[in-house]
Amino acid sequence: MRKQERALAAVEALKTLYPDALCSLTETDPFRLLVAVRLSAQCTDARVNMVTPALFERYPAIRDMAQADPAEVGEYIRSCGFYNTKSKDLVNMAKRIIDDFGGVVPESMDDLTSLPGVGRKTANLIRGDVYGLPAVVTDTHFIRLCNRMDFVRTRDPYKVELAMVKLLPPAESNNFCHRAVLFGRDVCTARKAHCERCPMAEFCPKKI
Numbered sequence: 553m554r555k556q557e558r559a560l561a562a563v564e565a566l567k568t569l570y571p572d573a574l575c576s577l578t579e580t581d582p583f584r585l586l587v588a589v590r591l592s593a594q595c596t597d598a599r600v601n602m603v604t605p606a607l608f609e610r611y612p613a614i615r616d617m618a619q620a621d622p623a624e625v626g627e628y629i630r631s632c633g634f635y636n637t638k639s640k641d642l643v644n645m646a647k648r649i650i651d652d653f654g655g656v657v658p659e660s661m662d663d664l665t666s667l668p669g670v671g672r673k674t675a676n677l678i679r680g681d682v683y684g685l686p687a688v689v690t691d692t693h694f695i696r697l698c699n700r701m702d703f704v705r706t707r708d709p710y711k712v713e714l715a716m717v718k719l720l721p722p723a724e725s726n727n728f729c730h731r732a733v734l735f736g737r738d739v740c741t742a743r744k745a746h747c748e749r750c751p752m753a754e755f756c757p758k759k760i
Contacts, residue, residue, distance in 0.1 A: 553755050555702070555719060556719055558701065558703070558756075559703060559716075559719040559720060560721070562728075562752055562755075563720065563721065563724050563728050565751040565752050566728060566731035566732065566735055566751075566752075567724075567727075567731065568751065569731070569735065569751055570730075570731040570734050570735070573727035573728075573730045573731050574734075575677070575681055575730055576597035576601075576733060576734070577589065577592065577597050577600060577601065578601050579604055579608075582656075582657040582678065582682045583614045583617075584608055585678065585681065585682065586645070586667075586670070586674070586678055587604070587607070587617070587642055587645075588601075588604055589673075589674045589677055590638060590641055590642060590645070590669050590670070590674060591629055591632045592632075593634070593638075593669075594633050594634060595633050599631060599632060600632060602631075603628065603629055603631060606628055607625075607628045610628060611625070614646050614649060614650060614655055615646070615650065615655070617642055617643060617645075617646035618643065618646035618647045618649075620642075620643050620646075621643075622636075622639040622640045622642075622643045625642055626638075626639035629642075637669075638669070640668070641669030642669075644669075645667045645669060645670070648666070648667050649667065657678060657682065659679065659682075659683050659685070661675050661676075664678055664679070672690070672709070672713065673689055673690050673691070673709060676688055676689045676726075676729075677689045680725070680726030685726075686717075686722035686723065686725045686726065687725060687726045688712075688713045688716045688717055688720065688725050688726075688729060689726070690709035690710075690712050690713050691729065691732070691736075692742075693732055693733045693735070693736025693737065693742075694712070694729050694732040695707055695709065696736055696742060697732045697735065697736055698712055698732075700740060700745060700756070701752065701757070702756075702757045703715065703716060
C-alpha cells in the first residue's frame with residue numbers, strides 16, 4: 553500500500569476502534585479548553601481534569617482570570633508542574649484575549665500563537681475542537697504513531713504536522729489526532745507496541 557492509502561486505512565481503523573473521537577480534556581468552553589491545553593504541557597490530561605474544576609470555580613470567566621494574581625492561580629495548578637510559568641501565561645493570555653480580541657478566543661493560527669504560552673499544538677487543538685477547522689495536533693502519542701506507521705521519519709512536531717496535513721483528509725484530521733492519543737495510550741504505547749491487538753497491524757510497515 554502507498555503511504556496515502558495506509559493513512560486512509562489508519563483513519564478508518566481508528567474510527568472503528570474509537571467512534572466518538574473524544575478529546576481527553578473535559579473542558580468544552582473555548583477559553584477553559586485553552587487553559588486546560590496550556591496546563592497539559594508536561595502533565596497528563598487526567599491530572600489537568602482533576603485540577604480545572606477548582607480553578608474555574610475560583611475564576612469562572614475570562615475577566616476573572618485576567619484580574620487574577622498569578623501567585624494565587626499558581627496554587628490552584630501547582631500539581632500540573634511548572635506552575636509559576638503556567639500561571640503567568642494564563643493571566644496574561646486572558647488579558648491579551650480581552651484587549652486584542654474582544655474577549656473571544658481567536659480562530660487564526662497567527663492570532664492564537666501570539667498568545668502567551670500558546671504554540672502550534674495548542675492552536676491546532678483549539679482550531680479543530682472549537683472552530684471545526686482541519687487541524688493536526690502533534691501530541692507525543694501522535695508523533696510516535698506516525699513514526700511507527702512510517703508516515704514520517706522525524707520527531708520534530710512541525711515537520712510531522714506538515715507531513716500529516718498532506719496525508720490526512722482535512723475533515724478527518726482533527727478527530728484522527730484525538731483517536732491517535734487514545735490508541736497511543738491503549739495499544740501502541742511508548743513502552744511497547746501491542747501489535748497482536750492492533751487493528752492496523754496488517755498494513756503497518758514497521759517491524760517493531
